[in-house]
Amino acid sequence: MKTLIVYATKYGSTKEVAKKLAASFEDVTLVNSATEQIPDLAAYECVIMGSRITAGMVDKSIKSFAKENEEVLGQKRLGIFLCGLQEKGEKEYLEANFSQALVQKAKAVAFLGGVFDPSKCGFLAKAVIKKVAGLSEYTNMINEKKIADFGEQMKA
Structure with a gap:
């Protein structure tokens, strides 16, 4: 099954998740929509979209991609993941x-975790994450099991 994974990342954890997810498929193309x-x-039977969540919103390039291609995506084996x-x-x-309609059409939808790496963030991002998530040190919350389960759901 020819698979396209379209993702958007700011600090790299969504790309990391997309790469781990790509390992579940034989014929896969990874594209950073931003x-x-x-x-x-x-050219693809399966399309998976993934984005980080910042203040409750996905990356604008993913949101635009989904909106502009909604009809075509509705005809594909579709997956949506959030980080x-x-x-x-x-x-x-x-x-x-x-x-x-797009969310209901999706074969798999999952929240797959993320990474907080203070060395990659500016002062404001660090302050917000400390206030909202209570984190101040490097934290990896990527969920390997959920990534594997998501891949299996998409192939089933």
Whole structure:
């Protein structure tokens, strides 16, 4: 099954999750929607979208991609994953960022965790994460089991 994983990342953890997810598939293309051209969707049977959550919102390039390609995505084996440090609110994040039809069409939807690396963040980002998530040191919350389960759901 030819698979396209379209992701957007700011500090790298969504890219890390996308790469781990890509290991579940034999014929896969990874594309950072914020910096790379997205190939023609007609060439793919399966499309997976992933983004970090910042203040409840996905990256604008993923949101635009989903909106502009909603009809085509609705005809594909579709997956949506979110990355971040707080899993609570997953349903609200999906509702705020994607159409209900797209979310319902998705074969797999999951919150796969994230990484807080203070060495990659500016002062404001560190302050917000400390206040919201209570983190001040390097923290890896990427969920390997959920990534594997997501890959299996997409292939089933």
